[in-house]
Every structure is written in C-alpha cells, then in structure tokens.
Amino acid sequence: MFCAPSRFTWQLLGWALLSALLVVVAALLRRWDLDPGSLRWVGAVLPVLPMVGYFLTLTKWVRSLDEMQRLIQFEALLIQFGITALSVMGYGVLAETGFVPNPPFGVIWPWIWLLLFVSWSLGQAIVRRKYR
Amino acid sequence: MNNRLRVLRAERAWSQADLASRLKVSRQTVNAIETGKYDPSLPLAFAIARLFDQSIETIFTPNGGPDA
Numbered sequence: 703m704f705c706a707p708s709r710f711t712w713q714l715l716g717w718a719l720l721s722a723l724l725v726v727v728a729a730l731l732r733r734w735d736l737d738p739g740s741l742r743w744v745g746a747v748l749p750v751l752p753m754v755g756y757f758l759t760l761t762k763w764v765r766s767l768d769e770m771q772r773l774i775q776f777e778a779l780l781i782q783f784g785i786t787a788l789s790v791m792g793y794g795v796l797a798e799t800g801f802v803p804n805p806p807f808g809v810i811w812p813w814i815w816l817l818l819f820v821s822w823s824l825g826q827a828i829v830r831r832k833y834r
Numbered sequence: 835m836n837n838r839l840r841v842l843r844a845e846r847a848w849s850q851a852d853l854a855s856r857l858k859v860s861r862q863t864v865n866a867i868e869t870g871k872y873d874p875s876l877p878l879a880f881a882i883a884r885l886f887d888q889s890i891e892t893i894f895t896p897n898g899g900p901d902a
Contacts, residue, residue, distance in 0.1 A: 767860075768858070768859035768860055768863050769859070769863070769874070769875050769878060770859070770860070770862070770863040770866055770872050771860055771862070771863065773872075830862075832871070833862065833866040833871050833872055834862075834865075834866075834871075
C-alpha cells in the first residue's frame with residue numbers, strides 16, 4: 703500500500719541533501735584550491751551542521767509516533783546496531799590482518815552511513831512483518 | 835490477549851482508520867491490536883474502553899479465557 707511521505711520525511715530528506723551538497727562544495731573548493739588553508743576546517747565541518755537538524759527532526763518524528771510504531775523503531779534500531787556493529791568490527795579485524803583493503807577513514811565513513819541507512823530500512827521491514 | 839475490538843468497531847460501522855483517528859494512533863496499530871499481534875499499553879487500553887463506554891475486562895481477555 704502506498705503511504706504518502708510525511709512532513710518529517712521531506713524535512714529529513716532536505717537536511718540530508720543539504721549536508722551532501724555541502725560535502726560536494728567543500729570537496730570542490732579543496733580541489734580548486736579556493737579555500738584558504740587556515741579556513742579549510744570550516745569547509746570540512748560545515749556539512750556536519752545540517753546533520754544536527756537531521757537528528758533533531760528524527761527525534762521529533764519518533765516522539766510523534768504512537769506506542770507500537772515506537773516499538774517497531776526500537777526493534778529496527780536494534781537490528782541496525784547489530785548489523786552495523788558486526789560488519790564494521792568484522793571488516794576492521796579482516797583489514798588489520800590484510801585480508802581486505804584498509805582504506806583511510808575518510809573513504810570509509812560514507813559507506814558506514816549507507817550501511818546504517820540500509821540496515822535500518824531492513825530492520826523496519828523485518829519488524830513490520832511481525833505486527834502486520 | 836484476546837479482544838473484541840473488531841466487533842465493537844463493526845457495530846459502529848467504523849473503519850480501522852476511523853478508530854485510529856479517534857484513538858490518535860496509526861491504522862497499523864489498530865490492525866495489530868485487532869489481530870492480537872500487539873497488546874496495547876494500559877493508557878491505550880483505558881482510552882479504548884472509554885471510547886466504547888465499556889470496562890477494560892469486557893473488551894480484553896487473557897488468552898486462556900477470563901480466569902487465565
């Protein structure tokens with residue numbers, strides 16, 4: 703069944719897009735040497751600021767849910783935590799032993815974000831089936 | 835826990851969405867309560883009882899019957 707996106711969905715999407723846009727702008731400024739070295743940290747930190755708005759909106763959204771929906775989110779977050787913790791730990795251990803590449807954290811963190819989002823969506827799909 | 839929510843709702847010709855809006859919960863929550871997949875909290879059970887003007891015990895009964 704199609705479920706119309708709520709205002710929270712649009713707000714979350716807006717914060718995430720703003721953050722992604724600032725990541726791209728900061729990367730372009732660095733590439734073109736347009737940011738003065740002493741202010742380079744400003745460009746680096748700027749994309750993090752919309753994520754504050756993202757988490758405040760996320761908190762408001764969870765507080766707007768009814769008791770069963772909150773339970774679903776709680777169980778979905780447990781699944782997300784389990785998948786992400788095991789994956790990151792597993793990869794870290796394998797990278798330390800040289801079985802898989804060991805890229806710098808600057809390359810890894812967007813993939814961790816993706817893993818968080820995918821495992822949360824998977825968790826919601828699994829838990830919602832239980833209450834359907 | 836068993837409940838008579840579906841029967842009570844049908845008697846008033848309310849849809850799940852109608853009941854959900856009166857209880858300020860989602861339609862999925864009403865459906866999960868009706869199918870016995872989710873047991874409501876005490877405050878929500880009281881809200882349901884108030885809405886149907888009945889006591890909680892006449893709407894909700896333990897799985898093994900009233901004395902279980």
